[in-house]
């Protein structure tokens with residue numbers, strides 16, 4: 001197979017998100033012997049081109065404009081459509097992030113193309129590219145193919161392997177100028193929640209707290225455990241609604257969907273909407289004082305007990321073995 | 324204000340999923356209004372109560388969806404439309420649904436269209452933005468607040484926990500995120516009234532579409548359940564022993580640290 005595939009490199013706080021490298025991994029497979037073209041859209045993104053190439057792009061096309069500093073559906077659609085028009089690719093792959101979820105269906109509709117959202121795996125089978133994706137909040141999976149239009153997919157973070165970074169790779173970085181006009185939505189204000197440290201959706205270890213942590217202070221030991229493990233702190237909706245932590249930490253159907261190597265759920269009951277966001281984690285540890293809590297049904301290891309007793313012991317123990 | 328809500332009938336969140344003949348078994352399952360569409364219904368009612376006009380709830384599906392549409396009417400929507408595509412298309416995808424809805428809406432002069440941001444069954448989140456694109460109107464996804472002042476609309480959009488305040492003007496399509504409101508339960512008088520509210524049933528013919536126009540662009544070739552997780556190991560013993568054992572297991576058995 002030989003197909004030309006575009007990958008949108010998503011930029012956040014001036015750097016590329018990991019999911020874009022994973023999208024690149026998927027694109028390499030989709031392209032076969034064909035070309036993978038990285039696309040960068042923003043106000044100053046040229047400098048990131050080489051990194052996309054190190055992760056597998058054969059070359060990179062950038063679209064830069066002051067109006068592309070912040071994502072809006074209209075401005076980014078115009079930019080990406082212009083690149084599609086120039087490159088005439090067989091497929092497009094991007095991350096299933098807030099940006100990808102908003103942009104991909106717009107573009108797919110515009111191009112009258114199929115779109116497979118939230119893919120967790122991709123394989124080539126019988127001349128078709130087959131995408132696997134969770135359905136019913138992760139209680140089932142489906143395998144899907146595109147039958148009309150572009151091979152178009154968004155990929156869930158932390159599921160598809162990125163290629164090894166190779167700094168010796170080189171490729172052309174060209175720019176395309178696009179007149180951005182008639183943007184119908186105007187961003188008045190952006191409130192960034194200061195999430196310290198590791199990006200939740202890309203973290204390898206997550207320590208998550210639920211209503212069982214009882215208060216803001218209750219999150220302190222969880223933060224410490226996350227720090228010892230080099231991970232991030234997450235939360236259930238219950239904890240966010242009770243104002244123990246910020247909504248930006250929420251994991252689940254409404255919040256972030258995560259697939260870390262290790263997920264430690266502390267004082268979380270395991271409602272299906274929460275499981276939808278984390279049940280694909282490689283290893284799940286549950287700490288809950290209720291032996292009947294549903295979280296134990298998805299946990300690989302469980303401790304029935306008081307998290308305020310267990311978490312400090314865990315911190316000590318991990319700190320000891322990390323030495 | 325002419326407000327439309329896009330509503331999908333979905334499996335109840337708590338249902339266990341079983342397969343028969345390689346398909347999701349719907350036998351005996353409970354169905355609900357997709358929770359994110361419920362926020363959309365509630366928001367539309369609140370908008371109407373302030374701005375006036377009517378709320379029309381639109382669903383594409385089979386006749387079973389009448390029940391969920393009646394619930395939306397009982398909550399306070401004014402009328403409902405069920406576009407029954409069952410006869411014409413078996414395996415539609417998000418393109419199919421969006422195309423049907425857009426075709427229905429194209430001459431309705433909708434000021435505001437509210438959809439859920441994602442359906443909890445198929446989980447694609449495509450229909451809202453696709454419809455907006457087909458209608459040539461802007462869309463703002465995953466909103467947690469909506470204010471309307473004349474034809475100016477201010478929304479707050481949730482972006483992975485960060486939030487953006489965005490201004491746009493009508494006509495506009497938005498998709499609802501949890502946090503937008505607390506959907507009301509239908510009241511008893513609401514349920515009584517709903518029985519008499521108009522619920523129109525349409526077929527593809529009625530909106531000048533035929534099968535070819537809504538041919539899906541993707542195909543599901545297999546549905547499967549995740550491998551059954553072996554029962555996890557619940558540790559026992561003194562708490563400090565359990566904790567040491569856990570750390571050992573994570574290192575030597577699970578090899579994640």
Ligand SMILES: Cc1cc2nc3c(=O)[nH]c(=O)nc-3n(C[C@H](O)[C@H](O)[C@H](O)COP(=O)(O)OP(=O)(O)OC[C@H]3O[C@@H](n4cnc5c(N)ncnc54)[C@H](O)[C@@H]3O)c2cc1C
Pocket residue numbers: 209210211212213235236237238239250251252253254255256266267268269270271272273274277287288289290293305306307308358359501
């Ligand atoms: C449309 C919709 C979308 C939703 N989306 C999400 C979502 O994205 N994410 C999400 O998480 N939820 C979501 N929810 C909410 C979800 O249904 C649950 O209400 C929520 O996950 C419960 O949070 P919790 O487990 O922290 O609280 P609870 O269910 O109250 O559980 C608290 C747990 O803590 C345990 N506990 C208490 N004290 C201790 C202690 N000292 N030590 C150890 N354990 C203790 C208890 O035994 C209990 O199991 C959604 C709901 C709806 C309707």
